[in-house]
Amino acid sequence: MKKFFMATSLVATMLTLAACGSSNSEEASSTAAAGDEKVTLTFSWWGGELRHNSTQEAVELYEELNPNVDIQVEYSSWDDYWKKLATKSASGDLPDVMQMDLQYISQYGLKNQLSDLSEFAVKGGAIDTTYTDESLVEGSKIGDELFGFPISKNALSMLTNTSALADTGVTIDYENWDFEDWKQVVSDVHEKTGKYGMVDVGDIAILFSYYLRTEGESLYTYDDEGNPSLNYTDENFTAFFETMQGLVAEGAMPTPEVVKNVKSFDENPFALGESALMETWTNQYNLYNDATEDDLSLDLVYGANNENNPLSYRQAMFYSIAETSEYKEEAADFIDWIVNSTEAADILGTERGISTNSQVVEHLSANMTEIEKETADYLTDIADVVGDPEAVPPLGYTEINTLLNDMYSEVAYGEKDVKSFCDEFRVKAEEVLADNY
Template sequence: MAGALAVVLLTAGCSSGDADAGGKTVIDFTWWGDVSRAERYEEAVAVFEKENPDIDVRTSYGAWDSYWSSRNVEAASGNLPDVMQMDIAYVTEYGSTGRLAPLDEHIGSTIDVSTLPDTLLPTGQIDGTTVAIPTSTATLATMVNTDLFTELGVDVPTEPLTWDEYDTLLGDLATAGASGDPTVYGSVDYTQIFWLFQIWLGQQGKTMFDGDALGFDESDLATWWERAQPLHADGTFMPPARLTQLEGVDALGIGETASEISWDNFLVRFSEGSRSGTLELLQPPADDPDQSGLFLKPSLLLSVGANTEHPEESAKLVDFLTNSPEVGEIFGMSRGVPSSSSAIEGFEPEGLDLQILEYEQSLEPYLTSSPPPPVSGFGTLESTFVRLSEELGYGTMTVDQAVEQWFAEAESVLAS
């Protein structure tokens, strides 16, 4: 990790405007993620460079927060990397301000999108202009450690649960695990997940956004955050202080929680924990099973900086990382289910990869279409939501205070 961080620091100031090395075209590529993702990207880039010996790809990566802090600084100075991993939360913010290069001129020639589902490509478009290519999909799932359930004497659900039933299940797990070493909690606080709140709103027949305005009111957010209060009070949720101590380690992976709601592709990451046991994917809670609120979200997208001096070479890398069967084999389902049919053809899913694929396929009757790119400032609203949720977990503010602060932030962001 120290070596990888050193590489990040060394390459962070590089730009595509530097002189080409040894007659090769140099492009910069950056992403967020853990060491496992970095190893996979490095392997994929090595294959790309072998197939394109005239292109040298300089790589760097960072954790989620530091990644976007760096991109914000670069965007302000017009010095974004040639190719960057993009998230749907930031597509509008970067794409609507001219910081991302339009990719339509490369589509059909350098970038093949015929391999992608028709409903997915619009998630990377701003007013009909393509500024990001979705490489994979993911949706939220309830993950359960079935070995730990057995150890605690709690039955694994066989049918979809309502929200109250899920909370009761988490309470049973925490009660049974209270005397263990280590202590086992039901879950981390799921009300801190902004996208899960969006799914819950869909279950209520509402949306996060209605055009450029919010599609819900203060009472909805209060109802959502109030779910967590008794679960913190009785020890069902892992205490936030303990979660902070585990920074960089997944509570489910080390067996200190028995269930968590998270993105289905995280199954691979969680399973690499020291006490992950056997993990199973279940549908998230819903009070009406026919109103799941679920959708396929682009788990990752790729964009090209508008300031690139090498648009064609950058487009080549985007196409390769999206469509190459070899890249599909390298990543499996760790980035999510590959959006490209040609990438999926590169490997035969088995084990955890097959479990993720089958889970998403099982949800097809309940899924809505993929969400459009969120409004500009979505990333800010998500960060504020998470921060206020954490303060609620610590008990440093009331639900009413948190709701008031978030809506004040939303009003400011949406008005700008």
């Protein structure tokens, strides 16, 4: 069994990369700059004001380096972004380059909306993968096609509000705890303090999928022909959701309604010191530190060291190119520059997450905040225990995810028993997959 030790230093692990030099923006943008033809690219993304401002600054620098390229940008909030993208998709007017999310990439890619980047994304290619984790690139493919290039990564973690945990007498052996230990910790914290032991992230599929990986299963898998199917036993489905139902019933975890009504990070019970734990993605660590004055720590989720290697790197987001783009090579050149160049990295920082490019991470490390360094170190330190990335969600996943969360709410409120939930979800989820494949 592989073991995990939080002893690795980000800088130390990256020293070997320093000798390789850094990306040169002028070289990286040679494709777009090679001709005199005026090229206009459209580029869209979602995010907040910080992302909007820094991305526009990076775009302006790229235009300076490539005078023949004009980039028209459009940015939105998360909800508005997908509404606009759906409208553009229907009219055949998707942006040349667009930010893409894991839960939507199948929907757009398998319906011939996105270009296959496989020929671009290779070592020394138009989108250079020399310093990119190969498993993340391969894990982003649907079959043999790569519909988005992974630009940043994260992983599941257990955020601990050490201020809330203090004086409870509850201790956690993060190296060795399992699901039963986690259940006991959550229950004990509530019993001793009256507070929540843990707050979930508002999407029960995240917690359920990780639990299944600790048991050597997964929510879905694909056969050799690319057809998806559910990949878990009813026994494990029942064990997980009976546990969740019990913790909500005793008050050790909040009801789904409480979580759904949280409108900002500083309103979350975890940030308010009303919960000791939160199982979530590593990129949330910085946001919750900004949202609270409590002391927080970034720790291993339960079962991380078991023989099934349940932890995995997750593609935080992608850049995709529209299949209808007239300038695919120029779009690929722009993606290469904004992902791989140190010039772009100096402007964008880690706002989109920790880069998938190890050379960029090493370059940025000197100016990272302590929280950013902790996050980057965590992602480096788990390298020996991570398993294969989860498969890209299948077509219909959004509907399946909604079914799971809606039915879980009924179970949490005692309106449905877990056995009925297990049976009904399997039938409906299989119907969704059958309708899409």
